[in-house]
Amino acid sequence: MPREYTYGPFQSRRLGLSLGINVLAKFKLCTYNCVYCEIGLTEKDNLVSPNYRISLPPSPNFRKELKSIFNYVPHLNSITFGYNGEPTLNENLVDFLNIASDVRSELNWTHEKPILTLFTNSSTLFFDEIRERVKKFELVLAKLDVANNDDFKRTNRPQNEVPDIEIIIESLMKLKQEMPKKNKLAIQILVYNSYKKDFLPNNNSKNIYDVAHALKRIKPNIIQIYSTARIPAEYFVFAIDNERKKEIGYIFKEIINDDKIEINIY
Protein backbone atom coordinates (compact mmCIF):
# COMPACT_ATOMS: atom_id res chain seq x y z
CA MET A 1 0.00 0.00 0.00
CA PRO A 2 1.58 3.35 -0.99
CA ARG A 3 2.00 5.72 1.92
CA GLU A 4 -0.31 8.69 2.00
CA TYR A 5 0.14 10.25 5.44
CA THR A 6 3.23 9.02 7.23
CA TYR A 7 6.97 9.74 7.21
CA GLY A 8 9.67 7.70 8.86
CA PRO A 9 9.88 6.64 11.63
CA PHE A 10 12.97 8.77 12.20
CA GLN A 11 15.25 9.00 15.18
CA SER A 12 14.48 12.51 16.41
CA ARG A 13 16.76 14.59 18.65
CA ARG A 14 13.85 15.63 20.82
CA LEU A 15 11.29 12.87 20.51
CA GLY A 16 13.17 9.60 20.14
CA LEU A 17 11.80 7.24 17.49
CA SER A 18 9.11 9.35 15.87
CA LEU A 19 6.58 8.62 13.13
CA GLY A 20 5.68 11.81 11.26
CA ILE A 21 2.09 12.42 10.19
CA ASN A 22 1.26 14.95 7.51
CA VAL A 23 -2.33 16.22 7.74
CA LEU A 24 -1.91 18.77 4.95
CA ALA A 25 -1.69 18.41 1.18
CA LYS A 26 1.49 17.23 -0.52
CA PHE A 27 2.79 20.81 -0.80
CA LYS A 28 3.90 23.11 2.01
CA LEU A 29 1.14 25.33 3.44
CA CYS A 30 2.14 27.73 6.17
CA THR A 31 1.44 31.09 7.80
CA TYR A 32 5.21 31.72 8.07
CA ASN A 33 8.15 31.71 5.71
CA CYS A 34 10.96 31.15 8.23
CA VAL A 35 14.47 31.94 7.01
CA TYR A 36 15.71 28.66 8.50
CA CYS A 37 12.84 26.40 7.32
CA GLU A 38 14.20 22.96 6.55
CA ILE A 39 11.49 22.18 4.00
CA GLY A 40 12.34 25.21 1.86
CA LEU A 41 10.73 28.58 1.21
CA THR A 42 6.95 29.00 1.48
CA GLU A 43 5.75 29.84 -2.02
CA LYS A 44 3.73 33.04 -2.36
CA ASP A 45 0.39 31.27 -2.96
CA ASN A 46 0.97 28.89 -0.07
CA LEU A 47 1.81 31.58 2.50
CA VAL A 48 -1.63 31.85 4.06
CA SER A 49 -3.50 33.84 6.66
CA PRO A 50 -4.10 32.27 10.11
CA ASN A 51 -7.82 32.58 9.19
CA TYR A 52 -7.32 30.25 6.25
CA ARG A 53 -8.71 26.73 6.71
CA ILE A 54 -8.64 23.63 4.61
CA SER A 55 -10.86 20.64 5.14
CA LEU A 56 -8.94 17.45 4.50
CA PRO A 57 -10.52 14.63 6.51
CA PRO A 58 -8.51 11.42 6.93
CA SER A 59 -9.36 8.79 4.34
CA PRO A 60 -9.89 5.15 5.46
CA ASN A 61 -6.27 4.58 4.40
CA PHE A 62 -5.02 6.56 7.39
CA ARG A 63 -6.14 3.88 9.87
CA LYS A 64 -4.78 1.08 7.66
CA GLU A 65 -1.47 2.87 7.15
CA LEU A 66 -0.95 3.40 10.87
CA LYS A 67 -1.83 -0.20 11.71
CA SER A 68 0.59 -1.61 9.18
CA ILE A 69 3.49 0.62 10.34
CA PHE A 70 2.92 0.22 14.08
CA ASN A 71 3.35 -3.52 13.80
CA TYR A 72 6.96 -3.00 12.68
CA VAL A 73 7.86 -0.49 15.40
CA PRO A 74 6.47 -1.69 18.73
CA HIS A 75 9.13 0.53 20.36
CA LEU A 76 7.93 3.79 18.76
CA ASN A 77 8.21 6.85 21.07
CA SER A 78 6.12 9.49 19.33
CA ILE A 79 3.35 9.85 16.77
CA THR A 80 4.14 13.33 15.58
CA PHE A 81 1.69 15.56 13.69
CA GLY A 82 3.03 18.44 11.64
CA TYR A 83 5.00 18.08 8.44
CA ASN A 84 4.63 20.22 5.33
CA GLY A 85 3.61 23.36 7.19
CA GLU A 86 1.17 24.36 9.92
CA PRO A 87 -1.13 21.44 10.83
CA THR A 88 -3.76 23.54 12.66
CA LEU A 89 -4.82 24.93 9.26
CA ASN A 90 -6.62 21.63 8.67
CA GLU A 91 -10.12 21.73 10.23
CA ASN A 92 -9.98 17.94 10.56
CA LEU A 93 -6.87 17.76 12.73
CA VAL A 94 -8.73 16.18 15.67
CA ASP A 95 -10.17 13.45 13.43
CA PHE A 96 -6.59 12.38 12.70
CA LEU A 97 -5.73 12.51 16.40
CA ASN A 98 -8.73 10.37 17.37
CA ILE A 99 -7.89 7.68 14.82
CA ALA A 100 -4.22 7.60 15.90
CA SER A 101 -5.26 7.33 19.55
CA ASP A 102 -7.67 4.55 18.71
CA VAL A 103 -5.15 2.53 16.69
CA ARG A 104 -2.53 3.08 19.40
CA SER A 105 -4.81 1.54 22.00
CA GLU A 106 -5.24 -1.64 19.94
CA LEU A 107 -1.53 -2.53 19.98
CA ASN A 108 0.86 -4.05 22.44
CA TRP A 109 3.83 -1.74 22.87
CA THR A 110 7.12 -3.05 24.17
CA HIS A 111 7.73 0.08 26.31
CA GLU A 112 5.44 2.97 27.09
CA LYS A 113 2.97 3.68 24.33
CA PRO A 114 4.07 6.42 21.89
CA ILE A 115 3.07 9.94 22.83
CA LEU A 116 0.67 11.89 20.60
CA THR A 117 2.67 14.99 19.70
CA LEU A 118 1.77 18.12 17.75
CA PHE A 119 4.12 20.66 16.19
CA THR A 120 2.61 24.11 15.78
CA ASN A 121 4.13 27.45 14.81
CA SER A 122 1.72 29.10 17.34
CA SER A 123 0.27 31.57 14.80
CA THR A 124 -3.31 30.27 15.01
CA LEU A 125 -3.50 29.78 18.77
CA PHE A 126 -5.27 33.09 19.32
CA PHE A 127 -8.45 31.39 18.05
CA ASP A 128 -10.33 29.72 20.93
CA GLU A 129 -11.40 26.79 18.75
CA ILE A 130 -7.82 26.08 17.68
CA ARG A 131 -6.61 26.00 21.31
CA GLU A 132 -9.51 23.63 22.06
CA ARG A 133 -8.12 21.23 19.45
CA VAL A 134 -4.45 21.68 20.26
CA LYS A 135 -4.83 21.06 23.98
CA LYS A 136 -6.04 17.51 23.27
CA PHE A 137 -2.52 16.47 22.21
CA GLU A 138 -0.39 14.87 24.92
CA LEU A 139 2.65 16.92 23.97
CA VAL A 140 2.42 20.25 22.15
CA LEU A 141 5.66 21.58 20.67
CA ALA A 142 4.91 25.24 20.03
CA LYS A 143 7.31 27.57 18.27
CA LEU A 144 8.50 30.85 19.80
CA ASP A 145 11.82 31.84 18.22
CA VAL A 146 11.34 35.54 18.80
CA ALA A 147 9.57 37.86 21.23
CA ASN A 148 9.54 41.25 19.53
CA ASN A 149 7.97 42.25 16.24
CA ASP A 150 11.21 43.25 14.49
CA ASP A 151 12.76 39.84 15.06
CA PHE A 152 9.43 38.18 14.26
CA LYS A 153 9.29 39.86 10.82
CA ARG A 154 12.94 39.06 10.07
CA THR A 155 13.01 35.45 11.24
CA ASN A 156 9.55 33.98 10.72
CA ARG A 157 8.39 36.40 7.99
CA PRO A 158 4.70 35.93 8.91
CA GLN A 159 1.87 36.40 6.42
CA ASN A 160 0.48 39.92 6.90
CA GLU A 161 -2.67 38.85 8.79
CA VAL A 162 -0.70 37.02 11.47
CA PRO A 163 -1.15 39.06 14.66
CA ASP A 164 1.63 40.81 16.58
CA ILE A 165 3.98 38.63 18.60
CA GLU A 166 2.42 39.88 21.85
CA ILE A 167 -0.93 38.32 20.86
CA ILE A 168 0.88 35.05 20.12
CA ILE A 169 2.64 35.14 23.50
CA GLU A 170 -0.70 35.77 25.22
CA SER A 171 -2.31 32.88 23.35
CA LEU A 172 0.51 30.58 24.49
CA MET A 173 -0.15 31.71 28.09
CA LYS A 174 -3.84 30.88 27.62
CA LEU A 175 -3.06 27.52 26.04
CA LYS A 176 -0.87 26.53 29.00
CA GLN A 177 -3.62 27.50 31.46
CA GLU A 178 -6.27 25.63 29.49
CA MET A 179 -4.30 22.42 28.85
CA PRO A 180 -5.23 19.44 31.02
CA LYS A 181 -2.49 18.79 33.60
CA LYS A 182 -1.70 15.38 32.08
CA ASN A 183 -0.68 17.02 28.78
CA LYS A 184 2.50 19.03 28.34
CA LEU A 185 3.41 22.25 26.60
CA ALA A 186 6.96 22.54 25.25
CA ILE A 187 8.11 25.83 23.75
CA GLN A 188 10.71 25.29 21.05
CA ILE A 189 13.15 28.04 20.23
CA LEU A 190 15.32 27.66 17.16
CA VAL A 191 18.25 30.08 17.35
CA TYR A 192 20.49 30.69 14.35
CA ASN A 193 23.26 32.97 13.10
CA SER A 194 23.62 34.85 9.82
CA TYR A 195 26.53 35.13 7.38
CA LYS A 196 24.97 38.27 5.95
CA LYS A 197 26.34 41.41 7.62
CA ASP A 198 23.14 43.43 7.22
CA PHE A 199 20.82 40.68 8.47
CA LEU A 200 20.30 40.46 12.21
CA PRO A 201 19.61 36.84 13.21
CA ASN A 202 17.40 35.94 16.19
CA ASN A 203 20.63 35.14 18.08
CA ASN A 204 20.86 38.76 19.18
CA SER A 205 20.85 39.59 22.85
CA LYS A 206 17.71 41.74 22.78
CA ASN A 207 15.72 38.91 21.28
CA ILE A 208 17.13 36.29 23.64
CA TYR A 209 16.20 38.44 26.67
CA ASP A 210 12.75 39.17 25.21
CA VAL A 211 12.15 35.44 24.67
CA ALA A 212 13.28 34.71 28.24
CA HIS A 213 10.76 37.22 29.62
CA ALA A 214 8.01 35.79 27.41
CA LEU A 215 8.80 32.27 28.64
CA LYS A 216 8.57 33.46 32.23
CA ARG A 217 5.01 34.58 31.48
CA ILE A 218 4.00 31.47 29.53
CA LYS A 219 5.34 29.01 32.14
CA PRO A 220 5.57 26.01 29.77
CA ASN A 221 6.41 22.55 31.13
CA ILE A 222 9.47 22.29 28.89
CA ILE A 223 11.75 24.67 26.98
CA GLN A 224 13.73 23.34 24.03
CA ILE A 225 16.71 25.25 22.66
CA TYR A 226 18.10 24.02 19.37
CA SER A 227 19.47 25.18 16.03
CA THR A 228 19.36 24.26 12.37
CA ALA A 229 20.46 20.72 11.55
CA ARG A 230 19.60 20.49 7.86
CA ILE A 231 19.77 22.83 4.86
CA PRO A 232 17.96 26.11 5.67
CA ALA A 233 15.62 27.95 3.26
CA GLU A 234 18.03 30.93 3.10
CA TYR A 235 21.69 30.40 2.23
CA PHE A 236 22.94 32.90 4.84
CA VAL A 237 21.54 31.02 7.86
CA PHE A 238 23.85 28.84 9.94
CA ALA A 239 23.63 27.04 13.24
CA ILE A 240 24.76 28.47 16.57
CA ASP A 241 27.30 26.34 18.44
CA ASN A 242 26.78 24.32 21.60
CA GLU A 243 28.47 26.93 23.79
CA ARG A 244 25.94 29.54 22.71
CA LYS A 245 23.04 27.13 23.26
CA LYS A 246 24.27 26.55 26.81
CA GLU A 247 24.69 30.27 27.37
CA ILE A 248 21.10 30.88 26.22
CA GLY A 249 20.01 28.10 28.57
CA TYR A 250 21.69 29.92 31.50
CA ILE A 251 20.08 33.23 30.56
CA PHE A 252 16.65 31.60 30.42
CA LYS A 253 17.20 29.78 33.72
CA GLU A 254 18.25 32.93 35.50
CA ILE A 255 15.39 35.07 34.21
CA ILE A 256 12.66 32.43 34.47
CA ASN A 257 13.84 31.30 37.90
CA ASP A 258 11.41 28.37 38.14
CA ASP A 259 12.84 24.90 38.81
CA LYS A 260 9.63 23.22 37.68
CA ILE A 261 10.35 24.23 34.08
CA GLU A 262 12.66 21.81 32.28
CA ILE A 263 15.20 23.49 29.99
CA ASN A 264 16.65 21.16 27.36
CA ILE A 265 19.38 21.83 24.85
CA TYR A 266 19.72 19.88 21.59
Ligand code: SF4
Ligand atom coordinates in the same frame (compact mmCIF):
# COMPACT_ATOMS: atom_id res chain seq x y z
S1 SF4 B 1 6.61 27.53 10.65
FE1 SF4 B 1 7.68 25.61 10.28
S2 SF4 B 1 6.95 24.92 8.26
FE2 SF4 B 1 6.36 27.06 8.46
S3 SF4 B 1 8.02 28.16 7.47
FE3 SF4 B 1 8.50 28.06 9.65
S4 SF4 B 1 9.77 26.26 9.93
FE4 SF4 B 1 8.81 26.10 7.92
